[in-house]
Amino acid sequence: MKFAIQVDLNVSCEDFWKYRAHSKLLSYQIKRGGLDRIETIEQGTLDSGIHYRRMHIFPKMEFLELSKTIKRHVEQNFTGLHDYQWWEEDGSLVQYFETRPLGFLANHVLTEGKMELTKLSENTCRYILIGNVNVRFLGLGPIVEAAVVHNMKKFYRGGFRDSINEFFQNTTLSDKLSETTAINNSPTM
Helix, strand or coil: CEEEEEEEECCCHHHHHHHCCEHHHHHHHHHHCCEEEEEEEEEEECCCCCEEEEEEEEECCCCCCCCHHHHHHHHHHHHCEEEEEEECCCCCCEEEEEEEECHHHHHCEEEEEEEEEEEEECCEEEEEEEEEEEECCCCCHHHHHHHHHHHHHHHHHHHHHHHHHHHHHHCCHHHHHHCCCEHHHCCEC
């Protein structure tokens, strides 16, 4: 199932691009965006100049009161996501992604596409997410794909947008610059 999600952010394209993986911004997204944690698994730059990052993303499971052992099992097998991102630092402001669930569904569910930023004004940009969700599991593809796209729209138009806008509204540029460590240097949040 194809998707196209557009969200207007109250930040310049350049600032969002620069800070999109900054530890302070990601910490704020975890706090405000409905995530339990983000773990950077691998990062680097290929010989071709393409930058990449592999992350595990864990949504909050507030509806489940589980022991730590059971929670970890559920995350690793059902709710956690492996997110692979790659981009060039060529000014295009385009980042590609491939996201799969952790665990046994990894070979049955794939979300892939690209994120790009479009300048609306000096202090606003449009975050555009375009891609496909493919589910091949027990004939449930169309139902699960529709649910995934619905949840993505809800996340990006809600917690993601709000946390980004609040972060850039409440954090001065000097505060952002005071910490130069990006999520890439901080393996777990």
